[in-house]
């Protein structure tokens with residue numbers, strides 16, 4: 001009997017007004033955001049996702065649905081779409097109103113090395129700012145070449161901070177997790193526990209002819 005009552009209740013037409021997910025003003029159904037919030041979100045997406053990778057959201061849509069809300073280690077050879085998939089995921093998270101930061105690891109390390117000359121305090125502050133970033137951190141192209149001890153220690157500090165504070169990270173690398181482990185097992189073991197491992201297909205889209 002109780003069940004019947006619940007069913008008849010749920011069949012009643014919904015009178016509740018839909019509201020914008022961001023500012024809660026009433027909106028027409030389905031879109032999730034009011035027009036001005038939608039414009040702002042689209043502007044954020046356009047400023048954070050390089051034009052070249054804006055189409056990746058549609059291209060990897062199915063995959064993105066499975067990979068949302070997780071920390072990821074995306075491995076595959078050069079040109080297999082690691083950066084593209086990561087930006088696609090980032091676009092979907094930005095659309096959900098989450099904060100994301102993209103870091104190209106080799107470029108970041110290069111900047112840090114120069115900071116080091118100014119005194120360790122600055123370098124340390126820069127490192128911890130990234131390590132403790134509260135949004136989703138995209139660390140792209142980790143270990144593209146053999147990492148120096150400084151690169152490795154920096155990576156350890158970042159990965160460890162994500163790990164202990166349960167903050168999300170999306171790490172891409174042309175190394176397998178085993179290869180990361182050979183380089184530094186403290187890093188690999190933390191990645192293995194906190195990340196879902198995503199292996200890209202063995203294709204180089206940059207040179208592949210369609």
Ligand SMILES: Nc1ncnc2c1ncn2[C@@H]1O[C@H](COP(=O)(O)OP(=O)(O)O)[C@@H](O)[C@H]1O
Nearest residue numbers: 052059077078079080081082083084085205206
């Ligand atoms: N699934 C795909 N189909 C076709 N082209 C793709 C695909 N994924 C990525 N690309 C394109 O291939 C190139 C390399 O992708 P990228 O994500 O930069 O690779 P990686 O980061 O693995 O080196 C880019 O120009 C990208 O637009």
Ligand SMILES: [Mg+2]
Nearest residue numbers: 082083140141
């Ligand atoms: Mg890349």
Ligand SMILES: [Zn+2]
Nearest residue numbers: 020023034037
């Ligand atoms: Zn709004």
